[in-house]
Amino acid sequence: MNTSMNGLAVPDVSVGQRSPEKVKKLKRPGRWASYIMMGLVAVLVIQSVATNPNFGWPIVGEYFASPRVLDGLVNTLQLTFIAMLLGVVLGVILAVMRLSTNPALYGAAGLYIWFFRGTPVFVQLLFWGFISALYPTLALGIPGAEPLFSTDTNSLITPVVAAILGLALNEAAYMAEIVRAGIVSVGKGQTEAAHALGMSNMRTLRRVILPQAMSVIVPPTANNVISMLKTTSLVSVLSFPELLYATQLIYAENFQTIPLLITASIWYLIVTTLMTIGQYYTERHYNKSTRAQGLSIMRRFIELQKRRGTNDAPAR
Amino acid sequence: MTQTPKVMVKATNVWKSFGHNEVLKGINLEVKAGEVTTLLGPSGSGKSTFLRLINHLDTASAGRITVDGDLVGYREHNGALHELRPQSIAKMRSEVGMVFQQFNLFPHMSVLQNIMEAPVGVKKESKARVRERAERLLERVGLADKRNAYPGSLSGGQQQRIAIARALAMEPKLMLFDEPTSALDPELVGEVLDVMHDLASTGMTMIVVTHEMGFAREVADSVVFMDGGVVVESGRPKDVLSNPQEERTQAFLSKVL
Ligand SMILES: Nc1ncnc2c1ncn2[C@@H]1O[C@H](COP(=O)(O)OP(=O)(O)OP(=O)(O)O)[C@@H](O)[C@H]1O
Ligand SMILES: [Mg+2]
Numbered sequence: 001m002n003t004s005m006n007g008l009a010v011p012d013v014s015v016g017q018r019s020p021e022k023v024k025k026l027k028r029p030g031r032w033a034s035y036i037m038m039g040l041v042a043v044l045v046i047q048s049v050a051t052n053p054n055f056g057w058p059i060v061g062e063y064f065a066s067p068r069v070l071d072g073l074v075n076t077l078q079l080t081f082i083a084m085l086l087g088v089v090l091g092v093i094l095a096v097m098r099l100s101t102n103p104a105l106y107g108a109a110g111l112y113i114w115f116f117r118g119t120p121v122f123v124q125l126l127f128w129g130f131i132s133a134l135y136p137t138l139a140l141g142i143p144g145a146e147p148l149f150s151t152d153t154n155s156l157i158t159p160v161v162a163a164i165l166g167l168a169l170n171e172a173a174y175m176a177e178i179v180r181a182g183i184v185s186v187g188k189g190q191t192e193a194a195h196a197l198g199m200s201n202m203r204t205l206r207r208v209i210l211p212q213a214m215s216v217i218v219p220p221t222a223n224n225v226i227s228m229l230k231t232t233s234l235v236s237v238l239s240f241p242e243l244l245y246a247t248q249l250i251y252a253e254n255f256q257t258i259p260l261l262i263t264a265s266i267w268y269l270i271v272t273t274l275m276t277i278g279q280y281y282t283e284r285h286y287n288k289s290t291r292a293q294g295l296s297i298m299r300r301f302i303e304l305q306k307r308r309g310t311n312d313a314p315a316r
Numbered sequence: 317m318t319q320t321p322k323v324m325v326k327a328t329n330v331w332k333s334f335g336h337n338e339v340l341k342g343i344n345l346e347v348k349a350g351e352v353t354t355l356l357g358p359s360g361s362g363k364s365t366f367l368r369l370i371n372h373l374d375t376a377s378a379g380r381i382t383v384d385g386d387l388v389g390y391r392e393h394n395g396a397l398h399e400l401r402p403q404s405i406a407k408m409r410s411e412v413g414m415v416f417q418q419f420n421l422f423p424h425m426s427v428l429q430n431i432m433e434a435p436v437g438v439k440k441e442s443k444a445r446v447r448e449r450a451e452r453l454l455e456r457v458g459l460a461d462k463r464n465a466y467p468g469s470l471s472g473g474q475q476q477r478i479a480i481a482r483a484l485a486m487e488p489k490l491m492l493f494d495e496p497t498s499a500l501d502p503e504l505v506g507e508v509l510d511v512m513h514d515l516a517s518t519g520m521t522m523i524v525v526t527h528e529m530g531f532a533r534e535v536a537d538s539v540v541f542m543d544g545g546v547v548v549e550s551g552r553p554k555d556v557l558s559n560p561q562e563e564r565t566q567a568f569l570s571k572v573l
Pocket of ligand 2: 495
């Protein structure tokens with residue numbers, strides 16, 4: 001078509017046409033066998049799940065949208081959001097400290113990351129829960145002098161505060177590594193250009209480096225949000241009524257353990273599924289920009305090669 | 317009053333080493349206000365390093381550099397040098413423009429945002445005023461129609477012209493160019509050199525590291541040839557380029573000309 005529009009001779013008729021030959025598809029007997037096998041397994045599982053009365057589906061239905069379960073779900077979502085937000089903010093600060101040339105700063109950040117990544121989050125949550133055994137009262141003021149403010153630890157570190165502290169401080173250690181990877185992914189030339197324009201370190205970070213680091217930071221962060229949603233279930237140990245603990249409170253009364261655990265699981269699945277869909281789109285969005293960046297790196301490389309070439313043979 | 321133009325940049329016995337690698341071994345150099353100086357020299361001779369010392373992107377190991385009479389990076393008090401605070405260094409850098417081989421435009425900002433970022437954010441000038449200046453600069457580098465484009469969609473030559481406009485938007489008293497055309501396809505070199513030529517004719521003080529002998533010959537007021545971390549030879553272009561006195565200069569020029 002293109003060629004005929006230009007009025008040129010068509011060089012190759014077969015281009016763009018399907019070849020007339022019949023192609024025999026390769027036989028894949030193994031594939032068919034696997035279809036049958038998986039189908040059989042699925043039927044067995046579904047049949048057992050549907051007919052085994054111990055699953056208690058009517059009870060699942062009864063509690064699925066009950067106020068206590070929904071309150072727990074809301075608490076879980078809020079806890080995820082707040083812990084993640086604090087984790088990100090603290091993570092950025094830790095990442096910047098880690099990249100600082102000040103030994104006290106990067107040392108402290110390194111120690112923090114080492115500790116919080118090196119101990120289980122469950123243990124950390126227990127520590128926050130039992131913090132009053134460690135420090136029965138909390139006081140603010142100058143050591144040795146009369147404190148400005150003093151309180152009983154248990155009234156300040158309530159279960160929800162312990163939950164937020166435990167989750168956020170742990171998350172910060174992971175976010176710090178993600179943010180650090182993002183920052184170092186931005187070329188040194190960007191910092192130099194910003195500095196050469198008289199921009200301060202802070203301004204360079206805020207206006208030049210972080211916006212570009214986003215494409216490296218956002219996809220794993222989305223992943224961490226999904227992890228965080230599930231990790232909040234550990235907080236049940238602090239008697240904070242998030243989704244899991246809310247259902248535990250119910251089955252403590254009616255002994256319908258399995259149906260209520262199923263109820264919680266279905267809600268976790270629903271939310272993680274929605275988040276995974278969101279993650280797919282954010283990842284696709286940022287992959288686009290990484291792909292463009294990859295191209296420009298390639299172009300630079302080619303340009304550099306060209307330049308090398310002209311340097312070696314400077315005939316002009 | 318004397319008629320001699322004032323000195324914009326003065327380097328006195330400047331040394332720089334990276335670890336055990338002595339890159340600059342006592343550079344002495346004077347650049348007068350309103351003049352264009354080109355730095356020539358083989359790869360690794362320390363040209364970029366020297367340029368970066370002028371706006372304190374790197375710190376000299378020894379020696380002094382002054383820009384417009386002010387010591388770069390330090391304050392002298394009772395015969396001792398005191399390191400300047402970051403704010404003072406940033407202030408000094410905001411008065412010196414720098415153009416890089418790799419352009420280093422901010423890819424997440426439009427052309428106009430690239431140009432306006434520092435005058436608005438660093439010098440705290442009013443947006444309206446900076447915008448007007450940015451438009452004028454874009455006109456001057458011939459890219460007024462690209463004001464809303466992003467760097468990724470521009471050719472290398474266009475990006476470099478934007479980078480020059482971005483530096484000029486700070487109204488610097490000195491412009492440093494580090495091989496501004498070396499990363500460009502040959503057919504794009506001319507448009508960038510034209511902008512630089514035009515800038516030189518407005519009386520801007522410029523230090524240009526380049527391999528473009530045509531530019532050095534036609535535009536520069538002086539040529540400095542560096543090799544092995546020292547200034548081997550310097551003077552007017554027609555003397556240094558056409559009649560080099562030093563053997564190393566002759567050898568280098570015979571290769572690039
Ligand atoms: N940050 C650094 N750390 C260690 N060594 C460095 C650094 N920057 C430059 N050097 C070294 O200093 C020497 C001079 O480098 P410089 O970039 O100043 O040379 P140049 O004259 O600009 O060369 P070119 O023409 O290749 O740009 C080189 O040997 C280089 O390896
Ligand atoms: Mg160089």
